[in-house]
Amino acid sequence: MQEHVFPFIKGLHGDxxxxxxxxxxxxxxxxxxxxxxxxxxxxxxxIYAQMARLKSINP
Known part of the structure; x- marks a missing residue:
């Protein structure tokens, strides 16, 4: 997480x-x-479970 994911997140905005x-x-x-x-x-x-429920209610 610290070595791969977080550096990716830090660099999301190219500017x-x-x-x-x-x-x-x-x-x-x-x-x-x-x-x-x-x-x-x-x-x-x-959070992901709630998102899945909402998506199934409002396709």
Whole structure:
């Protein structure tokens, strides 16, 4: 995550002078504990499940 995904996210906006690029330049990716990672993954799973339900209701 830290070595591949986060650098990709930091570089999503191609314009080096954009506000996004400036704010992301010094950003680091850090999840402090395994418990926090578990909470993040659980919330993301819930978000994707809600998105799937909404998509099935409103195709």
């Amino acid at each position: 080096k002078d954009s506000a996004y690029s400036k704010y992301m330049a010094d950003a680091i990716f850090k999840i402090p504990t395994p418990l926090m990672l578990d909470k993040i993954v659980t919330v993301m799973d819930d």
